[in-house]
Amino acid sequence: MNLIFSIDYKTVFGEELVLNIMKDGAIAQYHLGTTDGARWTCQLTIPDTNQVLEYYYSVDAIGSEHRHEWATVHHKLELNASKGNSYTMYDHWSDIPEDAYLYSSAFTDCLCPHTLHALPSSSFSKTVRLIVRAPQLRSSERLAIIGSNPALGAWDSTKAVEMTEHNINEWVVDLNADDFPEGEMEFKFAALDSKKDVTPLWECSNNRTIELPEMKDGEVVVYDLNEAYMPIYNTKIAGTLVPVFSLRSKTSFGVGDFGDLKKMIDYIDKTGQRVLQILPINDSTITHTWTDSYPYSCISVFALHPMYVDLTQLPQLKDAKERDRFEKLRVELNGLKQIDYERVNNAKLEYLHLLFTQEGKQMMSSKKFHEFFHETEQWLVPYAQYATLRDKYGTADFSQWPDHNTWNEADRKELSNSRSKLYKEVEFWYFVQYILNTQLDEAHAYARQHHVILKGDIPIGVNRYGCDVWMEPRYFNLNGQAGAPPDDFSVNGQNWGFPTYNWDEMVKDGCQWWVRRFQNMAKFFDAYRIDHVLGFFRIWEIPINSVHGLLGQFAPALGMTADEIRGYGLNFQEERFTTPFITDWTLERMFHDKADDVKAKYLDRLDDERYKMKPEYDTQRKVEKAFATVTDQDELNIRDGLYAMISDVLFVRDTKDASKFHPRVSAQFSFIYESLYDNDKGAFNRLYNDYFYRRNNQFWYREAMKKLPRLVEATRMLVCAEDLGMVPDCVPWVINELRILSLEIQSMPKDPHVRFGHLSRNPYRSVCTFSTHDMPTLRQWWDENYERTQDYYNSMLYRGGAAPHPLPGWLARDIVSRQLTSPSMLCILSIQDWLAIDDKLRLPDANAERINIPANPKHYWRYRMHLNIEDLMANNSFMANVKELVNQSGRTNTFGER
Known part of the structure; x- marks a missing residue:
C-alpha cells in the first residue's frame, strides 16, 4: 500500500519536518522533503493490511526536535486494503487549540461523554475522506456534512450525510469521488440532535470548497480540515472544594474516606454542581504522629494514604469481640469535632493488619490483585520496602538506617516473588495499596457516572525523607529547602522543608518522573490543580x-x-x-x-x-x-x-x-x-x-517551557494552575500558551492597581474562588480587617452604609452569587463558604473552619465538617438554596443537551 503525506508548514533555514508514526509503544520517524520550504511531502510503502495509523508531525533543527504538534490528540488514519491501494493525506499542522479544554477527560468523559466508533467500511473505487474536529458538540449531537451536491443532500438538512466520531472530538466520513464529476465540493458541517427534534446547528462560516484532484481507481484522498465552529455558548460549571479528610458521614471512622467521597459526589450531583475538588491524598506517614497530617508533604507521589480506606467496603472481621471493639471506637472518633490523626491512623492500621491476616491470602491470589500489581509494580515494590524499613528502624530518615540507605533495584525480583522471604516482609503494604487503589478507582468511576469531575491536587514538593527521594535521589537537591517568598499568606515567606528538584537531571529523560506521576493521577481524576505552578519557572530555595x-x-x-x-x-x-x-x-x-x-x-x-x-x-x-x-x-x-x-x-x-x-x-x-x-x-x-x-x-519562560508542555500533554486531565504569589510577567505567557486555567481570587487581584479584583474581568479559562485551603474562609476574612471589609462592601457589593459584622447569611449568599456569575469556566467554592450562606446550618465559630495557616509550618490539619453529608443532603432548604444559586448563574450543565 502506498501512502503519501503532504502538509503545509513554513520553516526557516536548518529546520525540517518529521513524520512520527506510533505503533506498539514505539515511534517510527520519516523525514519529509520540500522544494520551497513551505509544502512538505513524504511517500511510504507498507504491507496491504488493515490497520489504524496514529501519527504527528514535528520540526527538527540541527538533529534534534525543535517543536511538535499538539500531542493530546494525534492524526488518525484508518487503512483498508479493500478501499484502495493508495492513500494521499492533505494534513494541516495542529497547534494546541484555544478550546483545548474541550478535549480533556473532564469534558469528554464526565460532562459530555461521547462514544467513539470505527469508521464504517465502504468499497468506492475512488474515495474522498474528510476529517474534521468539532469539540463543541454536546452528548446528544452528531456531526453531519451538507452540501450543494445531491450526494451531500443538496442543502437539505434532512438528507445530510452523517459522520463518524472515530477519535476524540474528531469526525470522519468517506464519500464516493464519482459523485462529484465536476471535481469540486461545496459544503458545510452541521450538528444534528439525536434526542430532540430541533433545527440543526450549522457552522458559522462561509461555505467550504475543495478542488478534487484527478483520481484513479483504488485511490483514497484524505483531507484534514480546519475545526468546525458551531454557535454554542461556553460551558460554565460550579463546584466545591473539601479535603477528603474533612468529610464526615454517619459511617466514617473519625476521618473522611473514599466511601464518603461517593456520598459527597451525590451531594455535588443533587445541587447541580459538576466539580468536586480535593486536597492531596498521598501517603504522608513519616513519624506516625499528628505532624504527618500535612497533606502536601507526601512520602510517595504514587501511594495513597491508608487513613482514607473505607472499612465498611471490606469484609467484616470474623472475631465478634474485635468487631464490637472497633465499632465502639469508630463511634467515639466520629463524634469528635476535629480529627484525632494519631488515634484514627493507629486504629485503621490495626484493623487492616487483622484483616490482612484474615483475608490477605485470598484477596492477593485474585486476578484483580495480580493486574494491579503488574500495573503498579514500578513504584509499589520500592514503596512497600521503604514503609517496612521505616517502621522496622523507627525513623523515616533513611540516612540513619543501618542498611538500605538507598533503593537497590536488585531487590525488586525477590520483593516481587510471592514465595520469597522478602515478599512476605512487605506484602502487607501491597495489600493496603491494592484496597486503597480499588476504592478510589470505584469512586472515580462513580463520579463519571454522575457527570461529576473529580479534581485532584499535585503538590509541588515531596518530603526529603520520603520514598521518592530514597528511590531516585538523583532527581533532588538535598542541600536546600523549597518554599515561597513573602506574600499575603506569610510575611516571613514559607519554608516547606522539601528538597528542591534537580531539573537538569529531570529534563535529561524528558521529565519521566513527572510524566509517570501525572499519568498515575489520571487513573483517578479528570482535572487537577498544579500546586505552586511558579515552581516550574523557578523555586524559592x-x-x-x-x-x-x-x-x-x-x-x-x-x-x-x-x-x-x-x-x-x-x-x-x-x-x-x-x-x-x-x-x-x-x-x-x-x-x-x-x-x-x-x-x-x-x-x-x-x-x-x-x-x-x-x-x-x-x-x-x-x-x-x-x-x-x-x-x-x-x-x-x-x-x-x-x-x-x-x-x-x-x-x-x-x-x-x-x-x-x-x-x-x-x-x-x-x-x-x-x-x-x-x-x-x-x-x-x-x-x-x-x-x-x-x-x-525570558529566562524563566524558557525554564518553564522545558517542563510544563511535557506534563500538560502527558494526560487528558483538565489542567488548572495555582498561580498566586510573586508572579513574574512570563507566567501568564506560559499559562495562555499551554491553555492552562488560572486561579482568580477577588481578594488577591493580579492587577496591582486595584484593591479587589473585578469579577467581570476574569478570563474564561480560569477557576474563580473566594478562599483556598491556605486562606481564611469568607466569614473569617470578613472580620479580619473592618476597613478593608467596608471598602469591599461599598465598592464591590455596591451597598451603602456600614458593613454588618459578623457576616450574615443573606450577604454571604450575595457574595457567593457574584462569584458564580463571573465569566470563569469553573467557580469552585470551599464547603465552608457554601455553608456560610445559611445562618442556621453553618458552624457558629467561624475560626473553627480554618483548614491551614501557612505561616505556621507545624499546623495541625484536622478540620472536619461539623455535620454529616447525609444530614446536609436531607436539609431541603439548603439544598434548594445552593441549586438555585447554581441555576441562576447559568452553571447548570445538562450533560451536553440543548
Whole structure:
C-alpha cells in the first residue's frame, strides 16, 4: 500500500519536518522533503493490511526536535486494503487549540461523554475522506456534512450525510469521488440532535470548497480540515472544594474516606454542581504522629494514604469481640469535632493488619490483585520496602538506617516473588495499596457516572525523607529547602522543608518522573490543580540552616555581579550588605528593655557600629535548637527577634556562584534598607524591581517551557494552575500558551492597581474562588480587617452604609452569587463558604473552619465538617438554596443537551 503525506508548514533555514508514526509503544520517524520550504511531502510503502495509523508531525533543527504538534490528540488514519491501494493525506499542522479544554477527560468523559466508533467500511473505487474536529458538540449531537451536491443532500438538512466520531472530538466520513464529476465540493458541517427534534446547528462560516484532484481507481484522498465552529455558548460549571479528610458521614471512622467521597459526589450531583475538588491524598506517614497530617508533604507521589480506606467496603472481621471493639471506637472518633490523626491512623492500621491476616491470602491470589500489581509494580515494590524499613528502624530518615540507605533495584525480583522471604516482609503494604487503589478507582468511576469531575491536587514538593527521594535521589537537591517568598499568606515567606528538584537531571529523560506521576493521577481524576505552578519557572530555595524564607533566592535565576549592582547607582559594599545588620539602634527598636540582655547573651561586638551573632547562634536553625524547649512568650519573642536580625541583609549570595548576588526579598522592610540614604534607596528599588519582575522573565519562560508542555500533554486531565504569589510577567505567557486555567481570587487581584479584583474581568479559562485551603474562609476574612471589609462592601457589593459584622447569611449568599456569575469556566467554592450562606446550618465559630495557616509550618490539619453529608443532603432548604444559586448563574450543565 502506498501512502503519501503532504502538509503545509513554513520553516526557516536548518529546520525540517518529521513524520512520527506510533505503533506498539514505539515511534517510527520519516523525514519529509520540500522544494520551497513551505509544502512538505513524504511517500511510504507498507504491507496491504488493515490497520489504524496514529501519527504527528514535528520540526527538527540541527538533529534534534525543535517543536511538535499538539500531542493530546494525534492524526488518525484508518487503512483498508479493500478501499484502495493508495492513500494521499492533505494534513494541516495542529497547534494546541484555544478550546483545548474541550478535549480533556473532564469534558469528554464526565460532562459530555461521547462514544467513539470505527469508521464504517465502504468499497468506492475512488474515495474522498474528510476529517474534521468539532469539540463543541454536546452528548446528544452528531456531526453531519451538507452540501450543494445531491450526494451531500443538496442543502437539505434532512438528507445530510452523517459522520463518524472515530477519535476524540474528531469526525470522519468517506464519500464516493464519482459523485462529484465536476471535481469540486461545496459544503458545510452541521450538528444534528439525536434526542430532540430541533433545527440543526450549522457552522458559522462561509461555505467550504475543495478542488478534487484527478483520481484513479483504488485511490483514497484524505483531507484534514480546519475545526468546525458551531454557535454554542461556553460551558460554565460550579463546584466545591473539601479535603477528603474533612468529610464526615454517619459511617466514617473519625476521618473522611473514599466511601464518603461517593456520598459527597451525590451531594455535588443533587445541587447541580459538576466539580468536586480535593486536597492531596498521598501517603504522608513519616513519624506516625499528628505532624504527618500535612497533606502536601507526601512520602510517595504514587501511594495513597491508608487513613482514607473505607472499612465498611471490606469484609467484616470474623472475631465478634474485635468487631464490637472497633465499632465502639469508630463511634467515639466520629463524634469528635476535629480529627484525632494519631488515634484514627493507629486504629485503621490495626484493623487492616487483622484483616490482612484474615483475608490477605485470598484477596492477593485474585486476578484483580495480580493486574494491579503488574500495573503498579514500578513504584509499589520500592514503596512497600521503604514503609517496612521505616517502621522496622523507627525513623523515616533513611540516612540513619543501618542498611538500605538507598533503593537497590536488585531487590525488586525477590520483593516481587510471592514465595520469597522478602515478599512476605512487605506484602502487607501491597495489600493496603491494592484496597486503597480499588476504592478510589470505584469512586472515580462513580463520579463519571454522575457527570461529576473529580479534581485532584499535585503538590509541588515531596518530603526529603520520603520514598521518592530514597528511590531516585538523583532527581533532588538535598542541600536546600523549597518554599515561597513573602506574600499575603506569610510575611516571613514559607519554608516547606522539601528538597528542591534537580531539573537538569529531570529534563535529561524528558521529565519521566513527572510524566509517570501525572499519568498515575489520571487513573483517578479528570482535572487537577498544579500546586505552586511558579515552581516550574523557578523555586524559592532557602538555605538549609534557615527557618524563615527571607534569606532564600530563586533557583534558577540570573544573579547580579557587583559591577551590575553599581550600575544602578548603588555603592555596593559586599560585607556590609550581605551580613546581618545589627547595631545599637536596631537592637533598641527590636528588643526595647531587653536589648542589653540580648547583647550579652547572643552577640559579639564587630566594630564601633555593629554587632555579630555569637557562633553558637549565627543561624536560624541554631537559634531554633536553643529555644526548642522554651514556652515562655517573652523568650519566644526574643527568639523571633533573633530570627529577624539574622535575616537583616540587603543581598544574599548566589548558592552556585559566590561572585553573584540576589537582592533579599522584602528588603524594604529591613533595618539595613532603612539605614540607606534616600538616593541609595531609590537605586536599590530600581534594581529590586528589575530583578524580580523583568530581568529573569525570558529566562524563566524558557525554564518553564522545558517542563510544563511535557506534563500538560502527558494526560487528558483538565489542567488548572495555582498561580498566586510573586508572579513574574512570563507566567501568564506560559499559562495562555499551554491553555492552562488560572486561579482568580477577588481578594488577591493580579492587577496591582486595584484593591479587589473585578469579577467581570476574569478570563474564561480560569477557576474563580473566594478562599483556598491556605486562606481564611469568607466569614473569617470578613472580620479580619473592618476597613478593608467596608471598602469591599461599598465598592464591590455596591451597598451603602456600614458593613454588618459578623457576616450574615443573606450577604454571604450575595457574595457567593457574584462569584458564580463571573465569566470563569469553573467557580469552585470551599464547603465552608457554601455553608456560610445559611445562618442556621453553618458552624457558629467561624475560626473553627480554618483548614491551614501557612505561616505556621507545624499546623495541625484536622478540620472536619461539623455535620454529616447525609444530614446536609436531607436539609431541603439548603439544598434548594445552593441549586438555585447554581441555576441562576447559568452553571447548570445538562450533560451536553440543548
